[in-house]
Amino acid sequence: MKNQKHLFQLPEDIHYLNGAYMSPLLRSVEEIGIESLILKRNPTGIQPKDFFGNAEILKSNFGKLVNCPAKQVAIIPAASYGLSSAINNLPLDNGNTALVVSEEFPSGYYAIEKWCNKNHKTLQTIKAPEALEKRGEKWNQSILEAINENTATVVMSTIHWTDGTLFDLKAIGRKCRENNALFILDGTQSVGALPIDVEEFQIDALVCAGYKWLMGPYSIGLAYFSEFFNNGIPLEETWVNRSNAQNFSGLTNYVEDYAPGAGRYNVGEYGNFILLPMMNEAIEQILEWKSENIQSYCQQLTQPLIEFLRGNGFWVEEDDFRAKHLFGFLLPPNISQETLLQKLNEKKIYVSVRGKAIRLSTHLYNTEKDIEMLIQTLEEL
Numbered sequence: 260m261k262n263q264k265h266l267f268q269l270p271e272d273i274h275y276l277n278g279a280y281m282s283p284l285l286r287s288v289e290e291i292g293i294e295s296l297i298l299k300r301n302p303t304g305i306q307p308k309d310f311f312g313n314a315e316i317l318k319s320n321f322g323k324l325v326n327c328p329a330k331q332v333a334i335i336p337a338a339s340y341g342l343s344s345a346i347n348n349l350p351l352d353n354g355n356t357a358l359v360v361s362e363e364f365p366s367g368y369y370a371i372e373k374w375c376n377k378n379h380k381t382l383q384t385i386k387a388p389e390a391l392e393k394r395g396e397k398w399n400q401s402i403l404e405a406i407n408e409n410t411a412t413v414v415m416s417t418i419h420w421t422d423g424t425l426f427d428l429k430a431i432g433r434k435c436r437e438n439n440a441l442f443i444l445d446g447t448q449s450v451g452a453l454p455i456d457v458e459e460f461q462i463d464a465l466v467c468a469g470y471k472w473l474m475g476p477y478s479i480g481l482a483y484f485s486e487f488f489n490n491g492i493p494l495e496e497t498w499v500n501r502s503n504a505q506n507f508s509g510l511t512n513y514v515e516d517y518a519p520g521a522g523r524y525n526v527g528e529y530g531n532f533i534l535l536p537m538m539n540e541a542i543e544q545i546l547e548w549k550s551e552n553i554q555s556y557c558q559q560l561t562q563p564l565i566e567f568l569r570g571n572g573f574w575v576e577e578d579d580f581r582a583k584h585l586f587g588f589l590l591p592p593n594i595s596q597e598t599l600l601q602k603l604n605e606k607k608i609y610v611s612v613r614g615k616a617i618r619l620s621t622h623l624y625n626t627e628k629d630i631e632m633l634i635q636t637l638e639e640l
């Protein structure tokens with residue numbers, strides 16, 4: 260896979276190693292966004308069918324990315340919305356404990372914490388090991404060991420959002436299924452850049468904000484809900500999710516039933532004429548690139564950095580337990596985080612700080628030069 264920087268408009272003098280914060284906009288996504296914005300100048304061009312048609316294409320494309328039917332996909336405004344939709348519909352009779360991993364992103368954490376408090380369930384956090392040796396392997400082991408017949412659900416991210424720890428989703432999904440626990444995942448930090456398969460991993464809900472690795476605009480995301488959720492209660496009652504929504508002249512012939520599959524979990528006004536075409540354009544580009552190619556491009560690109568870090572007293576997770584598009588590294592004691600951040604700032608190298616880790620994330624718009632600049636800066640320190 261070749262570098263794709265020409266498809267973006269990042270300024271030449273910056274080194275953007277921070278897609279985990281927000282992806283830059285593809286040129287093609289920007290263009291379709293502008294065209295779509297202008298459509299409303301003259302509303303006669305927007306037909307009732309347009310409230311639904313774009314959504315069907317988008318859901319089908321997201322389904323191709325994660326291996327599910329379009330019918331089981333909902334369009335959501337934020338990860339929090341999708342996670343709350345799933346968590347609010349968890350069964351109450353399949354166990355008394357909900358599992359999360361330490362420092363889970365707040366969008367999922369608050370929802371499961373609330374559910375536990377409301378339903379008198381125990382929230383159990385599986386902490387990352389203190390010791391760094393074999394940290395990822397041991398963390399995975401303790402997650403698997405914690406799942407038992409008393410587990411109602413496991414709510415976690417596909418990879419850890421602060422440091423890119425890879426979780427063995429297949430093994431966790433299997434253990435959940437064996438114990439009748441629902442497996443709810445926040446895919447925001449990996450779906451689009453790391454392959455995932457909801458069938459193979461026995462996932463019950465997979466929720467993704469769209470503005471990071473799905474490379475879309477802000478305020479739109481996508482979620483897969485397994486058939487388990489098909490009769491659940493949505494967060495809101497919007498007319499667009501009812502089975503008669505496409506018949507604009509008969510909307511007040513009120514009906515009880517919803518659009519099939521996960522249709523009830525779409526956000527109100529989900530047919531957003533600007534955001535949907537943008538999101539769809541981005542996902543079509545990802546489908547063309549293929550997530551596995553993005554992952555291997557990032558692996559190759561960052562290999563010299565990984566070697567440098569390991570050879571110079573920095574800590575970085577072992578390869579088998581580290582995503583290649585997003586990972587954290589810890590500084591040796593003689594380098595202060597403050598000094599490093601100041602240097603990076605001077606050189607226009609963009610990364611994130613999450614806890615003690617420096618979080619670095621790469622994509623097809625990054626070049627060897629970006630990585631060389633980072634190594635050079637670390638070397639100087």
Ligand SMILES: Cc1ncc(COP(=O)(O)O)c(C=O)c1O
Binds near residue numbers: 366
């Ligand atoms: C793992 C993860 N989930 C979700 C989000 C965004 O959540 P929301 O869409 O609810 O704002 C982020 C943003 O950094 C994230 O890292």
